[in-house]
Amino acid sequence: MKKLFLTFSAAIVVAFAAQAQTEKGKVILGGSVSYDYSKVKDADTESQAFGIQPTVGFFVSDNFAIGTGIGYGYEENTATAGATFEANKLSTFNVAPFARLYKGDGDFKFFGQLSVPMAWGTAKSEDTDLGTTARYGVELAPGFAYFPTSKIGIELSVRGLYYQNSSIKPEGSDDKVSSNSFGLNANSLAPRLGVQFYF
Template sequence: MKKTLIGALFLSAGTLPAQAQISAGTKLLSTSLHYSYQTTEEVLNSLNSKQGKLVYEEFGFVPSAGYFVTENLAVGLTGQLSVRKRHFGTAASGPGTITGVYLEQKIRTLSGGVFGRYYKFLGEKVALYGQLGVNYQNNYYYFSSRYDSSNGRGLYAYLSPGLVFFPSNKIGLELAMRGASYDRMTNERDVINSSATKNTVTTSTFNFGFGLNDLNLGISFYLGRN
Protein backbone atom coordinates (compact mmCIF):
# COMPACT_ATOMS: atom_id res chain seq x y z
CA MET A 1 0.00 0.00 0.00
CA LYS A 2 2.84 2.38 0.92
CA LYS A 3 4.69 1.58 -2.32
CA THR A 4 1.53 2.25 -4.33
CA LEU A 5 0.97 5.60 -2.57
CA ILE A 6 4.60 6.70 -3.05
CA GLY A 7 4.46 5.69 -6.70
CA ALA A 8 1.29 7.70 -7.20
CA LEU A 9 2.91 10.78 -5.62
CA PHE A 10 5.93 10.58 -7.93
CA LEU A 11 3.66 10.07 -10.93
CA SER A 12 1.52 13.10 -10.05
CA ALA A 13 4.65 15.20 -9.45
CA GLY A 14 5.93 14.23 -12.85
CA THR A 15 2.76 15.50 -14.49
CA LEU A 16 3.05 19.02 -12.93
CA PRO A 17 4.13 21.71 -15.40
CA ALA A 18 7.88 22.39 -15.25
CA GLN A 19 8.84 25.89 -14.18
CA ALA A 20 10.81 27.99 -16.64
CA GLN A 21 14.34 29.16 -15.94
CA ILE A 22 16.75 31.75 -17.33
CA SER A 23 20.09 30.11 -18.01
CA ALA A 24 23.54 31.53 -17.36
CA GLY A 25 24.92 33.50 -20.30
CA THR A 26 21.60 35.19 -21.14
CA LYS A 27 21.84 38.96 -21.66
CA LEU A 28 19.24 41.30 -20.14
CA LEU A 29 18.15 44.65 -21.56
CA SER A 30 15.30 46.45 -19.82
CA THR A 31 13.67 49.82 -19.45
CA SER A 32 10.87 51.09 -17.25
CA LEU A 33 8.74 54.23 -17.09
CA HIS A 34 6.87 55.91 -14.28
CA TYR A 35 4.44 58.82 -14.34
CA SER A 36 2.14 60.16 -11.64
CA TYR A 37 -0.11 63.22 -11.40
CA GLN A 38 -2.01 64.43 -8.34
CA THR A 39 -3.99 67.55 -7.49
CA THR A 40 -5.31 68.68 -4.11
CA GLU A 41 -6.78 71.84 -2.61
CA GLU A 42 -4.35 73.17 -0.02
CA VAL A 43 -4.03 76.09 2.41
CA LEU A 44 -0.44 77.35 2.75
CA ASN A 45 0.28 79.03 6.06
CA SER A 46 3.52 80.45 4.61
CA LEU A 47 1.37 82.52 2.21
CA ASN A 48 -0.91 84.05 4.83
CA SER A 49 -3.21 81.00 4.71
CA LYS A 50 -3.98 81.36 1.01
CA GLN A 51 -6.00 78.53 -0.51
CA GLY A 52 -5.21 77.15 -3.93
CA LYS A 53 -4.52 74.06 -6.02
CA LEU A 54 -1.41 72.00 -5.37
CA VAL A 55 -0.28 69.92 -8.39
CA TYR A 56 2.33 67.19 -8.09
CA GLU A 57 3.89 65.57 -11.18
CA GLU A 58 6.62 62.96 -11.45
CA PHE A 59 8.27 61.27 -14.43
CA GLY A 60 10.94 58.58 -14.31
CA PHE A 61 12.95 56.61 -16.88
CA VAL A 62 15.22 53.69 -15.90
CA PRO A 63 17.34 51.78 -18.49
CA SER A 64 19.32 48.69 -17.43
CA ALA A 65 21.66 46.11 -18.95
CA GLY A 66 22.72 42.89 -17.27
CA TYR A 67 24.20 39.42 -17.67
CA PHE A 68 23.01 36.17 -16.05
CA VAL A 69 26.03 34.83 -14.16
CA THR A 70 24.08 31.79 -12.99
CA GLU A 71 20.56 30.43 -13.40
CA ASN A 72 17.96 33.15 -12.67
CA LEU A 73 20.56 35.58 -11.27
CA ALA A 74 21.62 38.65 -13.27
CA VAL A 75 24.08 41.43 -12.44
CA GLY A 76 24.55 44.62 -14.41
CA LEU A 77 24.49 48.39 -14.77
CA THR A 78 21.53 50.73 -14.48
CA GLY A 79 20.77 54.45 -14.78
CA GLN A 80 17.89 56.73 -13.90
CA LEU A 81 16.46 60.07 -14.95
CA SER A 82 13.57 61.49 -12.95
CA VAL A 83 11.87 64.88 -12.82
CA ARG A 84 9.49 65.93 -10.04
CA LYS A 85 7.47 69.14 -10.02
CA ARG A 86 5.17 70.78 -7.50
CA HIS A 87 3.03 73.78 -8.42
CA PHE A 88 0.84 75.81 -6.12
CA GLY A 89 -1.51 78.41 -7.59
CA THR A 90 -4.40 80.56 -6.41
CA ALA A 91 -7.08 82.15 -8.59
CA ALA A 92 -5.76 83.78 -11.78
CA SER A 93 -2.21 82.62 -11.10
CA GLY A 94 0.46 81.18 -13.30
CA PRO A 95 4.02 81.72 -14.50
CA GLY A 96 4.51 85.40 -15.37
CA THR A 97 1.20 86.63 -13.92
CA ILE A 98 0.89 89.34 -11.28
CA THR A 99 -2.56 88.41 -9.96
CA GLY A 100 -2.86 85.55 -7.56
CA VAL A 101 0.08 83.49 -6.32
CA TYR A 102 2.13 80.89 -8.19
CA LEU A 103 4.91 78.83 -6.62
CA GLU A 104 7.02 76.14 -8.22
CA GLN A 105 9.44 73.49 -7.04
CA LYS A 106 11.50 71.28 -9.37
CA ILE A 107 13.75 68.34 -8.59
CA ARG A 108 15.85 66.66 -11.30
CA THR A 109 17.70 63.44 -10.50
CA LEU A 110 20.40 61.66 -12.50
CA SER A 111 21.91 58.44 -11.20
CA GLY A 112 23.89 55.40 -12.27
CA GLY A 113 25.14 52.26 -10.58
CA VAL A 114 25.17 48.47 -10.29
CA PHE A 115 22.43 45.97 -9.50
CA GLY A 116 21.72 42.31 -8.87
CA ARG A 117 18.36 40.72 -9.75
CA TYR A 118 17.09 37.25 -8.81
CA TYR A 119 14.03 35.60 -10.39
CA LYS A 120 11.65 33.11 -8.77
CA PHE A 121 9.38 31.52 -11.37
CA LEU A 122 5.76 30.74 -10.50
CA GLY A 123 5.17 28.86 -13.76
CA GLU A 124 6.13 28.97 -17.41
CA LYS A 125 5.04 32.58 -17.97
CA VAL A 126 5.23 34.43 -14.65
CA ALA A 127 8.08 35.21 -12.28
CA LEU A 128 8.70 37.35 -9.23
CA TYR A 129 12.02 39.11 -8.80
CA GLY A 130 13.89 41.12 -6.23
CA GLN A 131 16.44 43.73 -7.25
CA LEU A 132 19.18 45.09 -5.01
CA GLY A 133 21.24 48.02 -6.22
CA VAL A 134 23.59 50.86 -5.30
CA ASN A 135 23.70 54.10 -7.32
CA TYR A 136 25.59 57.37 -7.26
CA GLN A 137 23.14 60.20 -7.83
CA ASN A 138 23.04 63.92 -8.49
CA ASN A 139 20.00 66.04 -7.62
CA TYR A 140 19.20 69.60 -8.71
CA TYR A 141 16.54 71.53 -6.77
CA TYR A 142 14.87 74.81 -7.72
CA PHE A 143 12.42 76.72 -5.50
CA SER A 144 10.71 79.76 -7.01
CA SER A 145 9.23 80.77 -3.65
CA ARG A 146 12.68 81.32 -2.14
CA TYR A 147 14.55 82.27 -5.33
CA ASP A 148 17.22 79.69 -4.65
CA SER A 149 18.53 76.38 -5.93
CA SER A 150 20.69 73.58 -4.61
CA ASN A 151 22.69 70.62 -5.84
CA GLY A 152 22.93 67.29 -4.07
CA ARG A 153 25.35 64.40 -4.54
CA GLY A 154 25.57 61.06 -2.80
CA LEU A 155 24.90 57.33 -2.67
CA TYR A 156 21.55 55.64 -3.01
CA ALA A 157 20.81 51.99 -2.13
CA TYR A 158 17.52 50.22 -2.77
CA LEU A 159 15.67 46.91 -2.68
CA SER A 160 12.67 46.66 -5.00
CA PRO A 161 10.24 43.83 -5.85
CA GLY A 162 8.81 43.14 -9.29
CA LEU A 163 6.60 40.85 -11.35
CA VAL A 164 7.36 39.72 -14.92
CA PHE A 165 5.00 38.18 -17.47
CA PHE A 166 6.66 36.43 -20.43
CA PRO A 167 4.57 36.47 -23.62
CA SER A 168 7.61 34.77 -25.18
CA ASN A 169 10.93 33.44 -23.91
CA LYS A 170 12.81 36.54 -25.01
CA ILE A 171 10.37 39.30 -23.95
CA GLY A 172 9.13 40.21 -20.48
CA LEU A 173 6.51 42.73 -19.40
CA GLU A 174 7.39 44.13 -16.00
CA LEU A 175 5.45 45.65 -13.11
CA ALA A 176 7.76 46.87 -10.35
CA MET A 177 7.48 48.89 -7.13
CA ARG A 178 9.88 51.50 -5.83
CA GLY A 179 10.38 49.45 -2.67
CA ALA A 180 12.69 50.39 0.19
CA SER A 181 15.65 52.73 -0.20
CA TYR A 182 18.32 54.61 1.73
CA ASP A 183 20.23 57.65 0.54
CA ARG A 184 22.95 59.83 1.99
CA MET A 185 23.19 63.19 0.23
CA THR A 186 25.35 66.29 0.54
CA ASN A 187 23.43 69.40 -0.62
CA GLU A 188 24.83 72.83 -1.47
CA ARG A 189 22.31 75.67 -1.46
CA ASP A 190 22.87 78.62 -3.78
CA VAL A 191 20.72 81.77 -3.37
CA ILE A 192 20.06 83.29 -6.79
CA ASN A 193 21.36 86.86 -7.32
CA SER A 194 23.15 86.78 -3.98
CA SER A 195 26.80 86.74 -2.96
CA ALA A 196 26.05 84.87 0.25
CA THR A 197 28.20 81.86 1.13
CA LYS A 198 26.77 78.51 0.06
CA ASN A 199 25.24 76.37 2.78
CA THR A 200 26.29 72.70 2.81
CA VAL A 201 24.09 70.11 4.53
CA THR A 202 24.43 66.31 4.66
CA THR A 203 21.28 64.24 5.19
CA SER A 204 20.45 60.53 5.47
CA THR A 205 16.97 59.31 4.54
CA PHE A 206 15.02 56.03 4.52
CA ASN A 207 12.14 55.81 2.03
CA PHE A 208 9.43 53.22 1.46
CA GLY A 209 7.34 53.12 -1.71
CA PHE A 210 4.69 50.40 -1.85
CA GLY A 211 1.65 52.36 -3.07
CA LEU A 212 -0.05 52.72 -6.43
CA ASN A 213 1.94 55.87 -7.16
CA ASP A 214 5.16 53.87 -6.77
CA LEU A 215 4.45 51.41 -9.61
CA ASN A 216 6.71 51.29 -12.67
CA LEU A 217 5.81 49.69 -16.00
CA GLY A 218 8.60 48.23 -18.10
CA ILE A 219 9.70 45.87 -20.83
CA SER A 220 12.73 43.58 -20.84
CA PHE A 221 14.54 41.56 -23.50
CA TYR A 222 16.38 38.31 -22.77
CA LEU A 223 18.96 37.91 -25.53
CA GLY A 224 20.25 34.38 -26.04
CA ARG A 225 17.55 32.71 -23.95
CA ASN A 226 16.29 29.41 -25.34
Protein backbone atom coordinates in the same frame (compact mmCIF):
# COMPACT_ATOMS: atom_id res chain seq x y z
CA MET B 1 2.19 6.97 -29.35
CA LYS B 2 2.74 9.78 -31.83
CA LYS B 3 0.60 12.16 -29.69
CA LEU B 4 2.58 11.23 -26.59
CA PHE B 5 5.88 11.85 -28.41
CA LEU B 6 4.70 15.26 -29.72
CA THR B 7 3.44 16.28 -26.27
CA PHE B 8 6.70 15.20 -24.67
CA SER B 9 8.73 17.05 -27.33
CA ALA B 10 6.67 20.23 -26.87
CA ALA B 11 7.16 20.07 -23.09
CA ILE B 12 10.94 19.76 -23.54
CA VAL B 13 11.02 22.73 -25.95
CA VAL B 14 8.93 24.90 -23.57
CA ALA B 15 11.09 23.95 -20.58
CA PHE B 16 14.29 24.66 -22.54
CA ALA B 17 12.98 28.00 -23.80
CA ALA B 18 12.03 29.09 -20.27
CA GLN B 19 15.42 28.06 -18.92
CA ALA B 20 17.22 29.75 -21.82
CA GLN B 21 15.79 33.14 -20.88
CA THR B 22 17.89 33.41 -17.74
CA GLU B 23 20.99 31.41 -18.68
CA LYS B 24 24.56 32.68 -18.64
CA GLY B 25 25.43 35.00 -21.52
CA LYS B 26 21.89 36.35 -22.07
CA VAL B 27 21.03 40.07 -21.94
CA ILE B 28 18.02 41.63 -20.22
CA LEU B 29 16.63 45.00 -21.42
CA GLY B 30 13.94 47.06 -19.76
CA GLY B 31 13.37 50.33 -18.02
CA SER B 32 10.76 52.63 -16.59
CA VAL B 33 8.88 55.76 -17.59
CA SER B 34 6.80 57.62 -15.02
CA TYR B 35 4.64 60.72 -14.78
CA ASP B 36 2.85 61.96 -11.66
CA TYR B 37 0.59 64.98 -11.26
CA SER B 38 -1.20 66.29 -8.19
CA LYS B 39 -3.08 69.43 -7.26
CA VAL B 40 -4.10 70.70 -3.83
CA LYS B 41 -7.13 72.90 -4.35
CA ASP B 42 -7.23 74.71 -1.00
CA ALA B 43 -3.47 75.35 -0.96
CA ASP B 44 -3.41 76.57 -4.58
CA THR B 45 -0.45 74.37 -5.41
CA GLU B 46 0.25 71.69 -7.97
CA SER B 47 3.15 69.37 -8.59
CA GLN B 48 4.34 67.14 -11.38
CA ALA B 49 7.17 64.69 -11.79
CA PHE B 50 8.59 62.91 -14.81
CA GLY B 51 11.22 60.17 -14.98
CA ILE B 52 12.78 57.91 -17.57
CA GLN B 53 15.33 55.19 -16.86
CA PRO B 54 16.33 52.46 -19.35
CA THR B 55 18.09 49.41 -17.86
CA VAL B 56 20.40 46.72 -19.19
CA GLY B 57 21.70 43.61 -17.45
CA PHE B 58 23.89 40.63 -18.26
CA PHE B 59 23.53 37.10 -16.94
CA VAL B 60 26.97 36.33 -15.49
CA SER B 61 25.74 32.85 -14.54
CA ASP B 62 22.50 30.91 -14.92
CA ASN B 63 19.65 32.80 -13.16
CA PHE B 64 21.95 35.61 -11.91
CA ALA B 65 22.17 38.98 -13.67
CA ILE B 66 23.96 42.23 -12.91
CA GLY B 67 23.32 45.53 -14.63
CA THR B 68 22.41 49.16 -14.27
CA GLY B 69 19.80 51.75 -15.09
CA ILE B 70 20.71 55.27 -16.21
CA GLY B 71 18.13 58.00 -16.51
CA TYR B 72 16.74 61.46 -15.86
CA GLY B 73 14.18 62.80 -13.41
CA TYR B 74 12.36 66.14 -13.18
CA GLU B 75 10.09 67.47 -10.43
CA GLU B 76 8.27 70.78 -10.28
CA ASN B 77 6.15 72.20 -7.48
CA THR B 78 4.40 75.35 -8.59
CA ALA B 79 2.21 77.90 -6.90
CA THR B 80 -0.93 79.09 -8.68
CA ALA B 81 -2.68 82.43 -8.22
CA GLY B 82 -2.85 83.61 -4.62
CA ALA B 83 -0.16 81.31 -3.24
CA THR B 84 2.66 82.70 -1.11
CA PHE B 85 5.70 80.81 -2.37
CA GLU B 86 7.64 80.54 -5.60
CA ALA B 87 8.00 77.59 -7.96
CA ASN B 88 10.58 74.92 -7.10
CA LYS B 89 12.24 72.73 -9.73
CA LEU B 90 14.49 69.73 -9.31
CA SER B 91 16.26 67.92 -12.15
CA THR B 92 18.43 64.86 -11.52
CA PHE B 93 20.72 62.42 -13.28
CA ASN B 94 19.94 58.92 -11.98
CA VAL B 95 22.00 55.72 -11.83
CA ALA B 96 20.81 52.43 -10.30
CA PRO B 97 23.17 49.43 -10.45
CA PHE B 98 21.46 46.15 -9.60
CA ALA B 99 21.94 42.42 -9.06
CA ARG B 100 19.05 40.03 -9.67
CA LEU B 101 18.65 36.35 -8.73
CA TYR B 102 15.94 34.15 -10.27
CA LYS B 103 14.52 30.99 -8.70
CA GLY B 104 12.18 28.47 -10.28
CA ASP B 105 11.65 26.59 -13.52
CA GLY B 106 9.24 26.87 -16.39
CA ASP B 107 7.25 29.93 -17.37
CA PHE B 108 7.09 31.41 -13.83
CA LYS B 109 10.17 32.44 -11.85
CA PHE B 110 10.52 34.31 -8.59
CA PHE B 111 13.29 36.89 -8.29
CA GLY B 112 14.92 39.15 -5.78
CA GLN B 113 16.63 42.35 -6.91
CA LEU B 114 19.16 44.32 -4.88
CA SER B 115 19.67 47.81 -6.29
CA VAL B 116 21.60 50.91 -5.27
CA PRO B 117 19.66 53.92 -6.64
CA MET B 118 21.61 57.19 -6.77
CA ALA B 119 20.76 60.65 -8.09
CA TRP B 120 22.55 63.97 -8.42
CA GLY B 121 20.98 67.23 -9.53
CA THR B 122 20.17 70.87 -9.07
CA ALA B 123 17.34 72.61 -7.25
CA LYS B 124 15.96 75.90 -8.58
CA SER B 125 13.37 78.48 -7.65
CA GLU B 126 12.20 79.99 -10.94
CA ASP B 127 15.59 80.70 -12.63
CA THR B 128 17.63 81.01 -9.42
CA ASP B 129 19.89 78.13 -8.37
CA LEU B 130 19.11 77.02 -4.81
CA GLY B 131 21.85 74.40 -4.64
CA THR B 132 22.82 70.85 -5.50
CA THR B 133 21.11 67.68 -4.38
CA ALA B 134 22.21 64.08 -3.92
CA ARG B 135 20.33 60.87 -3.11
CA TYR B 136 21.82 57.50 -2.21
CA GLY B 137 19.86 54.40 -1.36
CA VAL B 138 19.62 50.64 -1.16
CA GLU B 139 16.55 48.63 -2.13
CA LEU B 140 15.70 44.92 -1.94
CA ALA B 141 12.66 44.18 -4.11
CA PRO B 142 10.98 40.77 -4.49
CA GLY B 143 8.79 39.80 -7.41
CA PHE B 144 7.97 37.18 -9.98
CA ALA B 145 8.26 36.99 -13.76
CA TYR B 146 6.02 35.24 -16.26
CA PHE B 147 7.55 34.33 -19.63
CA PRO B 148 4.85 34.10 -22.33
CA THR B 149 7.63 33.79 -24.95
CA SER B 150 11.35 33.11 -24.86
CA LYS B 151 12.17 36.82 -25.25
CA ILE B 152 9.55 38.57 -23.08
CA GLY B 153 9.11 38.54 -19.32
CA ILE B 154 6.13 40.20 -17.62
CA GLU B 155 7.02 41.15 -14.06
CA LEU B 156 5.10 41.97 -10.92
CA SER B 157 7.08 43.28 -7.94
CA VAL B 158 6.86 45.46 -4.84
CA ARG B 159 9.36 48.01 -3.59
CA GLY B 160 10.27 45.86 -0.60
CA LEU B 161 12.88 46.91 1.93
CA TYR B 162 14.56 50.27 1.29
CA TYR B 163 16.82 52.98 2.74
CA GLN B 164 17.51 56.42 1.27
CA ASN B 165 19.67 59.39 2.23
CA SER B 166 18.77 62.72 0.59
CA SER B 167 20.74 65.93 0.91
CA ILE B 168 20.77 69.45 -0.46
CA LYS B 169 23.74 71.80 -0.37
CA PRO B 170 22.58 75.43 -0.68
CA GLU B 171 24.29 77.66 -3.23
CA GLY B 172 27.31 79.45 -1.71
CA SER B 173 27.36 77.34 1.46
CA ASP B 174 29.44 74.44 2.71
CA ASP B 175 26.65 73.14 4.96
CA LYS B 176 24.33 70.34 3.84
CA VAL B 177 20.79 69.59 4.95
CA SER B 178 20.14 65.86 4.82
CA SER B 179 17.37 63.42 5.65
CA ASN B 180 17.15 59.65 5.92
CA SER B 181 14.23 57.37 5.17
CA PHE B 182 13.86 53.66 5.80
CA GLY B 183 10.93 51.35 5.32
CA LEU B 184 9.28 48.19 4.15
CA ASN B 185 6.79 48.63 1.32
CA ALA B 186 5.11 45.36 0.38
CA ASN B 187 1.75 46.81 -0.66
CA SER B 188 0.15 44.14 -2.84
CA LEU B 189 -2.56 46.63 -3.83
CA ALA B 190 0.01 48.90 -5.54
CA PRO B 191 2.54 46.61 -7.22
CA ARG B 192 4.99 47.56 -9.95
CA LEU B 193 4.21 45.99 -13.29
CA GLY B 194 6.86 45.77 -15.97
CA VAL B 195 8.03 44.09 -19.14
CA GLN B 196 11.62 42.96 -19.73
CA PHE B 197 13.17 41.72 -22.96
CA TYR B 198 15.62 38.80 -22.95
CA PHE B 199 18.17 38.23 -25.72
